[in-house]
Amino acid sequence: MIRLFEWLLAGCRMRSPWIYCANSGSCNGCDIEIAACLTPRYDAEQIGALRQGSPKHADILLVTGPLTLRMRAPLCEIYAQVPGPKAVVAVGSCPASGNVFAGSPTVVGALAQVIPVDIYVPGCPPRPQAIIQGCIQAARLLATGMTADQRAEGNGRE
Amino acid sequence: MSEWWWVLLALLVWPGLVGGTLLGWLFFWVHRKLMAVAQGRKGPPFYQPFFDFVKLLGKRVLVPSGINRALFCALPLVSVAAVVCALALIPAPGNRMPSFRGDLILLLYLLEVPALCGILAGYVSRSLYGEVGAARETILLLGYNLPLLAAVIALGVHVRSFRLESLAAAPLSPVHAAAALAFVLAVPARLKRNPFSIPNAEQEIVSGSLTDYSGVLLALFELAHSLELVALVGFFTILFVPPAAGPVAAVGLYLCGSMVLVVLIAAVAAATARLRVDQAFRFYWRWGALAGLAALGLAAVG
Numbered sequence: 001m002i003r004l005f006e007w008l009l010a011g012c013r014m015r016s017p018w019i020y021c022a023n024s025g026s027c028n029g030c031d032i033e034i035a036a037c038l039t040p041r042y043d044a045e046q047i048g049a050l051r052q053g054s055p056k057h058a059d060i061l062l063v064t065g066p067l068t069l070r071m072r073a074p075l076c077e078i079y080a081q082v083p084g085p086k087a088v089v090a091v092g093s094c095p096a097s098g099n100v101f102a103g104s105p106t107v108v109g110a111l112a113q114v115i116p117v118d119i120y121v122p123g124c125p126p127r128p129q130a131i132i133q134g135c136i137q138a139a140r141l142l143a144t145g146m147t148a149d150q151r152a153e154g155n156g157r158e
Numbered sequence: 159m160s161e162w163w164w165v166l167l168a169l170l171v172w173p174g175l176v177g178g179t180l181l182g183w184l185f186f187w188v189h190r191k192l193m194a195v196a197q198g199r200k201g202p203p204f205y206q207p208f209f210d211f212v213k214l215l216g217k218r219v220l221v222p223s224g225i226n227r228a229l230f231c232a233l234p235l236v237s238v239a240a241v242v243c244a245l246a247l248i249p250a251p252g253n254r255m256p257s258f259r260g261d262l263i264l265l266l267y268l269l270e271v272p273a274l275c276g277i278l279a280g281y282v283s284r285s286l287y288g289e290v291g292a293a294r295e296t297i298l299l300l301g302y303n304l305p306l307l308a309a310v311i312a313l314g315v316h317v318r319s320f321r322l323e324s325l326a327a328a329p330l331s332p333v334h335a336a337a338a339l340a341f342v343l344a345v346p347a348r349l350k351r352n353p354f355s356i357p358n359a360e361q362e363i364v365s366g367s368l369t370d371y372s373g374v375l376l377a378l379f380e381l382a383h384s385l386e387l388v389a390l391v392g393f394f395t396i397l398f399v400p401p402a403a404g405p406v407a408a409v410g411l412y413l414c415g416s417m418v419l420v421v422l423i424a425a426v427a428a429a430t431a432r433l434r435v436d437q438a439f440r441f442y443w444r445w446g447a448l449a450g451l452a453a454l455g456l457a458a459v460g
Contacts, residue, residue: 008212009212009213009215009216011209012208012209012210012212012213012216013213013216015203015205015206015209015213016206016209016210016213018210040197040198040199043194043199043200043201045190045194045199045200045201045202046199046200046201046202046203048202048203048206048209048210051361052365053360053361053364053365053369054287054364054365054368054369054370056220056369056370056371056372056376057365057368057371057372057376059213059217081220083217083218083219083220083372083373084217084218085216085217085218
């Protein structure tokens, strides 16, 4: 019975990734591409993705921008507010490496220094298809129990 | 003894918990799909509400610190229980629960419980967005209940009974037309749909009173919301669609009547933008009140 529920739950996690977008000092380029994912052309609701206003409703945290010093603490708080199991998708080149802002005294640089990142979507900005694919891969990680959060909790499969 | 079995059956299976949940998921999918089609999108797959519900069951629950924990956790349960009881009272075809005097009034009270729970949830979570959502919902509640109650009272006066069974069996009349209009005016605000999606105004005030809810508790609130949809459209069908002869035809007519109202709500939601709370309130106390007064006047004359 518990096996059956776990199997069901994995399938449902795969098909219902709710998204919360956090802008940590982005130039807004990636945010516009994320907005495009929800428009009729790319329609992310087909895979069950919904953009949520509250991090407490979300499964996937989409982070854009090179993580400015000012956004460091708020972003950690947002990450803590997303109830587990959760996945983090870094959208664009900025959260991956700092991009052209790397070395600036006002940015932290790579997002992975602050919160564990599961999926990187490269590009400046990435195409909407790539962002949707990143979300699908993050949902697959959630379903298989392989996100950094699930492994840290120790309830994921190794 | 057998009477209690019927009550239990009505509560748990049809038209209560199980039947209501399945129907609610179907109606919610229809709503989301129609919205998507109206916007030129493909929309979510058929099983989407079920996926969302089970996924939320598997999420961790976060309870904010410094609040009344018991009340915070009890509110979604209370609202689901109240709507399930309301559904069981509806004399849908196949519901063998005995009707009793004044069950219409009980139904109205039970249907009000989820809205009150939503308001309390907003205040109890002590989130700023929750409080704004709860305040808006309180104002809106005073607006849409005017036409809703006027419609139901007009029908009660017309039929001279507050029993759901006799209201359902009453032949159609001009009172029904005016009351149906008032009822339909009230429904979108009752379900927080556009143009009256003011209390939950997504992205504007995060998600209103549910902002701080997560996991199972959020799933229960969503479930209560879809059951509420089933109860309201079922109530509408019982009141305004004349009963059919055979059992199959009766079930078919019940489902068709409900579906027509669901499609109507979705069409209105897709075609309109959100109003301000003062505009919505003015709308209800002007046009809603007019429709309600017309129904009451016709009932008093006829």
